[in-house]
Amino acid sequence: MSMEQLIDKYFRPGRLPHIWCPGCGNGIVTGAIVKAIDKLALEKDSVAVISGIGCSSRASGYLDFNTVHSAHGRALPVATGVKLADPSLNVVVVTGDGDATAIGGNHLIHAARRNIDMTVVLYNNSIYGMTGGQYSPMTPYGSKATTAPYATIEHDFDIAELAKAAGATFVARATTFHTQLLVDLIAKGIQHKGFSIIEAVSACPISFGRQNKLGGPADMMKWQRDHAVMLPAWNKLTEEQRSGKFPIGLLYEVTDRKEYTEAYDELIARAQGGNK
Amino acid sequence: MSLKIITNRCKGCGICAAFCPKQVLAVNEVEKIEAVAEENCIKCGQCEMRCPDYAIFVEK
Numbered sequence: 094m095s096m097e098q099l100i101d102k103y104f105r106p107g108r109l110p111h112i113w114c115p116g117c118g119n120g121i122v123t124g125a126i127v128k129a130i131d132k133l134a135l136e137k138d139s140v141a142v143i144s145g146i147g148c149s150s151r152a153s154g155y156l157d158f159n160t161v162h163s164a165h166g167r168a169l170p171v172a173t174g175v176k177l178a179d180p181s182l183n184v185v186v187v188t189g190d191g192d193a194t195a196i197g198g199n200h201l202i203h204a205a206r207r208n209i210d211m212t213v214v215l216y217n218n219s220i221y222g223m224t225g226g227q228y229s230p231m232t233p234y235g236s237k238a239t240t241a242p243y244a245t246i247e248h249d250f251d252i253a254e255l256a257k258a259a260g261a262t263f264v265a266r267a268t269t270f271h272t273q274l275l276v277d278l279i280a281k282g283i284q285h286k287g288f289s290i291i292e293a294v295s296a297c298p299i300s301f302g303r304q305n306k307l308g309g310p311a312d313m314m315k316w317q318r319d320h321a322v323m324l325p326a327w328n329k330l331t332e333e334q335r336s337g338k339f340p341i342g343l344l345y346e347v348t349d350r351k352e353y354t355e356a357y358d359e360l361i362a363r364a365q366g367g368n369k
Numbered sequence: 370m371s372l373k374i375i376t377n378r379c380k381g382c383g384i385c386a387a388f389c390p391k392q393v394l395a396v397n398e399v400e401k402i403e404a405v406a407e408e409n410c411i412k413c414g415q416c417e418m419r420c421p422d423y424a425i426f427v428e429k
């Protein structure tokens with residue numbers, strides 16, 4: 094299916110153009126989600142897309158699946174409810190760096206800890222874009238923001254390490270430049286039984302790029318190309334060579350940790366003495 | 370015609386023009402993308418893959 098047919102098939106008719114700014118990477122990430130779902134040949138009704146609040150979270154309104162546009166930071170609790178109500182659904186959570194790691198930070202670590210089967214696509218544009226460029230917990234250290242005119246003195250989260258430590262069983266990262274990798278990782282994340290998180294490094298040229306003089310949209314994508322390193326190559330780099338760069342690819346995957354809805358069903362059966 | 374441009378979706382960000390290996394595309398004075406040298410298009414699909422607005426498609 095051509096990309097144009099994919100858009101016609103999986104987007105709600107009449108909703109485009111979307112509200113994202115010129116050059117915003119969110120459209121590329123949303124396109125990648127659609128391509129991944131198409132690659133897996135999932136029925137539209139078998140997919141639930143849950144989002145919080147923020148630029149990225151607008152995506153659920155454009156997509157023609159079962160969708161919920163929930164409250165700020167609360168996409169994961171809503172998704173947990175949806176998944177428990179119908180464990181056969183493929184639950185995809187669309188969230189941003191601020192939504193997932195600040196307002197919804199607690200929900201993120203606990204959903205990861207439970208290893209509930211869902212796929213979180215975290216659009217990391219390094220900033221709160223919609224509200225005017227305030228720094229988020231994932232704004233790189235030393236960057237400027239409207240709330241940090243002298244540059245932020247707070248260190249940023251490495252979401253991959255955080256999710257891994259919290260108990261996520263599938264952790265990956267790609268960028269909007271590495272489109273095909275992003276599609277493949279989202280598809281793998283959906284197939285993975287357990288809590289999957291894919292960080293999609295996305296450019297915000299208007300609210301982040303301008304304040305930090307990072308150039309135009311294409312320059313920010315070239316920055317991704319020049320600073321992201323595929324995991325096998327990353328593993329061979331020295332600490333010095335790694336400075337300023339970040340790894341992409343499938344960073345972590347384990348399959349021996351019990352999935353939550355499965356454990357929940359077993360618990361019900363046990364509580365009912367096998368008479369479910 | 371191998372390039373299909375949906376003008377009302379285009380926001381003129383210029384990503385497609387920057388990544389086009391044959392300089393086929395350019396942002397015009399009303400900040401929309403335009404095929405200025407379509408005869409050079411090799412249908413590589415970079416523009417379609419990178420467009421964040423689903424505004425340009427390569428018809429093969």
